[in-house]
């Protein structure tokens with residue numbers, strides 16, 4: 600029997616943002632964590648679990664404390680001796696942001712090293728979420744372990760949601776990403792892709808093509824496309840839902856992740872897909888108006904409500 604919880608699987612990194620030099624600010628971020636952050640803010644009565652692998656250094660401990668202070672647990676995620684978290688820094692050139700990563704040996708790469716622990720973390724979850732970045736940081740054997748654990752949770756009644764989130768620099772070959780992502784879609788109930796990623800990975804000419812292609816593989820699909828309408832593909836029909844107009848976006852990092860968290864919170868609360876997309880657009884519009892991927896819970900909640 601699936602329980603009441605929400606679980607997200609992946610890598611949360613240390614994030615350096617702000618000014619270069621002595622004024623760097625350290626925070627935490629990563630696509631699957633950003634999504635769980637919003638999902639937890641918007642469905643707070645459900646236990647929230649971030650499923651990963653952690654080091655035993657002070658930074659990993661800070662990360663786990665930060666999660667706990669915000670009501671997010673780590674389930675049975677392994678703590679790996681001598682491992683440490685990945686790191687990324689955000690550099691601004693004018694308003695243009697770029698990311699530098701140090702993540703090749705991050706603890707999270709071992710999140711599927713203990714299959715039993717992974718399965719345990721996915722017990723009693725009403726929803727299990729992961730992404731193409733989760734796949735990109737794992738080797739082929741770990742993909743199999745991960746997808747088997749997700750399929751097992753699904754077989755006991757968990758809903759599975761997945762964002763392909765294609766990041767070319769995390770993959771050796773595009774074909775490997777295509778195969779891994781198609782394998783993930785085969786165990787997915789709700790797919791939440793972004794059109795430009797799908798265009799890069801599968802050559803889709805337009806968002807409609809992405810929605811049609813994925814609509815044949817997954818029962819419920821929402822294709823995001825920045826400030827353009829999102830497209831819902833469900834029951835053989837396509838429906839566009841316009842985004843909220845934001846006059847001057849400050850920082851679009853985490854917009855898609857927060858959209859996903861809000862959409863899933865709304866669906867779990869029983870809202871229909873169209874209503875869930877309207878809420879998700881409002882939440883994402885609020886997130887593009889704050890710096891960083893993680894907006895305060897109150898900001899997310901105010902945007903989510905009618």
Ligand SMILES: Nc1ncnc2c1ncn2[C@@H]1O[C@H](COP(=O)(O)OP(=O)(O)O)[C@@H](O)[C@H]1O
Pocket residue numbers: 793794823824825826829842843844845848851852853854855856858879880881883884887
């Ligand atoms: N410039 C913008 N104005 C208003 N909403 C935006 C803007 N950019 C993104 N969003 C919101 O964030 C969602 C996800 O954005 P998108 O850029 O497609 O994803 P990602 O952040 O994954 O690249 C959009 O569907 C929309 O709701």
Ligand SMILES: O=C(O)C(=O)C[C@H](O)[C@H](O)COP(=O)(O)O
Pocket residue numbers: 610628629630631732766851852853854855856857892
């Ligand atoms: O590389 C990773 O693991 C990351 O998570 C980087 C970013 O935090 C997200 O990819 C942001 O996602 P968007 O919502 O598309 O802006």
